[in-house]
Amino acid sequence: MIQVYEATDVGLVRPRNEDCAVVFEPSTYVVADGMGGHVAGEVASHLLTDTVRRQLSGVAAIGEEELRQAVLAGNRAILDCEKENPDYKGMGTTATVLHLAGDEAYWAHVGDSRLYLLRGDSLRQVTRDHSYVEDLVVEGTITEAEARVHPKRNYLTRAVGVEADLEVDTGRFSVQQQDILLLATDGLMKAVDDDAIGEILRAGGEDPAAELIQQALAGGGRDNITAIVVVCGP
Template identity: 60%
Template structure:
């Protein structure tokens, strides 16, 4: 059984919310998207991503890793076509982080583009495990050993993505499968959360037993300054 919580907020600085989320409880598919492109374009891109996820997956009898990837690829095509029809939106795009959990097989699958993230907090653990890898300039520098993870948090180009839905004609989509167990907690979040809430505090809030842990996480980001839109989806396996 899965208990799902969700929350999103414009934050304390931005004028509009370019984040979007999708919770498809009938097929146990969850997604977050962080749009980019300025004015309304970012909001449109992230909305197109979650709309495509709903349209392609909501009515399916089963969902697999490839289905998640195909939804992201179809959204990429749709966004690129939108730019052709609306040249003023050149440069628009979105992150995409998708998760499917299959109660019957105790397994899950995921698909990912950009710098939103998927985490898991395993039953009995106090260590937050990051499943996805950021597609960003600073993440590449960290992996190369050029800068440290701490330096990446304040790097002037920390928001520069190397991959986004809508940015490439042939979009590579990271994906994978994982085992799931009762007591596991999964978190999908946009970078507005990670900018303000350290892993240790995320773990504490996920373990705190609050009525809506996703809302608690978003509120923590706002309390620290809320400089970006922030979105969280929490999936607890009972």
């Protein structure tokens, strides 16, 4: 038995919400954080989520390759839209997609939205951020704490809808009863650290997604915030 909680908020600073999230059968979850001038970020994130849903809805067997192809289809849709609408030039979006099939989880990812797995007391970041500061952290040039306040912390090295040749990260892992999965845009992680995220998920509140959003707003809400929490039964 799976319980799903979903919440999004424009935050306290941004004029519009450029995040988008969808949950659809079979057991598929998507978050996207759009970027671009005018309303282009909002257009890009919705194009990505709508395309992924169309690609995967009703598909009997979904694995890493199916998720990858769905994100690539979203990439093409955004690039095509940009060609037809010059005002949208430069738009793009992150994409983090999760699909559950029995005791297996499959994911695809581009950008700096994240997929987390909470198992017992341990919270693990499954995806790797495609960002300038993450590369510096991996190199050992800066620490995680320094990355959180780095002036280029919002600079992505990879996004959907920017180039025709897009590399999509994918993976799979086994899920267990009482595992909790979190998909979130970076508006959450900017305001709430991993320890606090883990505490909220472990607490088993009435609506953990809404509680994460409220915590991010209390932390300043400087960006749009989106979270999908998937709790694996019983």
